[in-house]
Amino acid sequence: MENAIENLLNVKVKKLNKSISGGCVNSASVYQTEDNKLLFVKQNSNDGSEKMFYGELESLKAIRSTKTVLVPNPIATGYTDGQYFIIMEYLNMTSLNKICSAELGSQLADMHLNNLQGEQPNINQFGFHVETCCGFLPQNNTWTNDWLTFFIENRLAYQIQLLQSNSDHSSSKKKVIENYWPQLKQIIPKFFEGIKVKPSLVHGDLWSGNAAQTNLKSVIFDPAAFYGHHEYDIASTTLFGGYSNEFYDAYFRKIPKENGFEYRMSLYHLFHYLNHWNHFGGQYISSTINTFEECFNAYKYL
Incomplete structure (x- = not known):
């Protein structure tokens, strides 16, 4: 690895x-x-790692270009001795304190607003110029004119297709594929009535484990970026531990909640639970089923 980095x-x-x-x-x-x-170097020998690391490299570049929130400086990707790898700046990171949490909330809002500063967005479609991976699984980032189509087809439907292709033959999988997903797909547009979604650059996997602080500055990392709905990032921050009140207070001061925000959170959570089911198997089945049912319950109040 040393020789490859040196070269x-x-x-x-x-x-x-x-x-x-x-x-x-x-x-x-x-x-x-x-x-x-x-230098911080991540490596993986599995097929698909080249695509994963290149997507991360381009994600870091895109976030860095907004000059809003700190990310490690991306340097290069490569391959040697059966290992794909990515090189980036090493940052000595610790857990977020309250001050840095508030800073991160404010800076994340700035990042989400970065593409929307003028009368017309600089990027006016949803997607990204390369495929990115949420975890190890690739995401279809084909440019799409409207958010609903992108989210339904390129995020949720793709996860359902992956679920269909795995070896799990459980009754829960059958229920999701044959019953829950066809029902939910029909009612998703109702969750977005009355709001206009414009493309924001999003981190794509902003759970609490992908944020920290370094030298009293907030930092985010391990992105799976694309241009999407800013609420998509906020939904992921509420999973697997969540962020502090200071983070959310700072964020919502700049980007207030819109009608139906709480209900759409369940839709966006669903992607991550499906993704975890496809990554890690049965331990996420109940969470996925419960989230489908949360979506159906939310629909009653729309």
Whole structure:
């Protein structure tokens, strides 16, 4: 790996004896360059890793270009000895405190508003210029003119297709595919009546494990970016631990909630539970079923 990094960057490096996580699907290491810069390198040997890392590289570039919220500086992707890898700036990160949580809420709102500053958005479709992965699974980011079509077909329907293709033959899977999904697909448009969704650059997987602070600045990482509905990111922040009140207060001061916000949260949660079912199997079946039922209950109040 050292030789591959040196050839890519044209600088001598050494691997540091530092224990560090690469997330749920990758291994990771820290390298030091001869001019004392630190590099964070994630690697994976599985098929599809090249696409995953390239999508992450382009996601980091896109977020960084908004000049709103800090992300690690993306450097390069590569392949050596059966391993795909991504190189980025190493940041020494710790858990968010209340001050940095508020800063992150404000900066995330700025990121979501970045494409919408003028009379017309700079990007006026939903999607992204490359495929990205939420976890290890690829996402179809084909440019689409309206959010409903993009979300239904490129996010939820794609997860259902993955579920159909796996080896699970449970009654729960049958219920979701043959009963719950056809019903929900018909009523999703009702959740968006009265609002106009414009494309915002979103992180795409902003659960609490993908945010931290470094040198008293908030930072986000492991993005699966695309242009979508800003609420999509907010929904993911409320899963798997969530963020502080300071984060949400700062965010909603800049982007107030719209009618039906609470009900749409269940729709966006559904994507992540389906994605986790497809990643990790049966432990997420009940959460997925419950979230479908939350969506059906929410529909009654629309």
